[in-house]
Amino acid sequence: MTRTSSAPLRTPVAALLAVLLAASGVLLGAGGAQAAGYRYWSFWEADGKSWAYATQGPSLVRPDDGTVQGFRFAVSEDSADADRPRHAADFGAICADTPAKGGAKRxxxxxxxxxxxxxxxxxxxxxxxxxxAQVAPDASSAEALASVAKPLRYDSSAMICAISGYPKSGCGEQVSGDGNKKDGSEKPSAPAPSSAPATDDGSGSGGGPSAGLLLGIGAILLLGIAAVLQARRRR
Known part of the structure; x- marks a missing residue:
């Protein structure tokens, strides 16, 4: 008997593909919803007149006289997502009213x-x-900061938790969010230093679908393609 119409087959196949696509969308949405950031003070160094994410913590850096450094409090996923300080890295302007003094650096x-x-x-x-900050020649960045912005608060790993008492509590805690910045800050591409909060998902990224999630979506779509091919062979 010759089949006169393929409509009865096409309808289930189309329905199957629609379900598979919907499932993929749900999984991708779930991956995006899991994206999170960390609320912390990031540490920056001047690179000419621009900012570069510091690769060491302020307690380890011993800046030279004439150095410009910055601290920015924000929510970010990692160093590649961190917001720069919203002020120019201009030593001349910042230290204009602090004359040089022998036996000290600025x-x-x-x-x-x-x-x-x-x-x-x-x-x-x-x-x-x-x-x-006008401090001893061998002073660290942390000591320079302490001379002008007490009280400081640190955690057990020497990460800065508060500057001048802000914030009152918390230290690098994970918070929910999509990681989008709303103040227009340019974002750096430097790798995360040891002083930045570390992600705990083992994926090596600050958010977005994990490799396992993408593999799962791929498997679903492959099953859908196989079902379509099998349906065609039965015509």
Missing amino acids: VALVIDPGTAEDAPAGEKPPALRTAC
């Missing part, structure tokens, strides 16, 4: 507590400010 600091969107619940970020 370090210009930009302290940017970030925006209200990045603030912990119930807290309001203080205003961005600059300071010119």
Whole structure:
């Protein structure tokens, strides 16, 4: 008997593909919803007139006289997603009112507590400010910061938790979110230093679908293609 119409076959096949595509969309959406960031103070060094993410923590860096360094509080997934300080890295402008002195060095600091969107619940970020620290020639960046922005708070791994008492609590805690920045800051591409919060998903990235999730979606689509081919062979 000759089949006169393929409509009865096409309808189930189309329905199957629609279900598979919907399932893929749900899985991708779930992957995106799992994206998270960390709320912390990031440490920056001047690269000419621009900012570069520091590759060492401030307690390890011993800046030269005339150095400009920055601290920015924000929510970010990793160093590649971190927001730069929102002030120019200009030593001359920041230290203009602090004359050089024998037996001391000057370090210009930009302290940017970030925006209200990045603030912990119930807290309001203080205003961005600059300071010119005049410290001993062998002083670290952490010592320079402490000379102008006490009280500082650190965790057991020497990560800065608070500058000038902000925020009142917490330290590099994970927070939910999509990682999108709303203040237009340019984002760096430097690798994450040891002082940045580490992700705990083992994926090596700060968010987005994991390799396992993508493999699962691929398997679903392959099964769908196989079903379509089998249906065609039965015509």
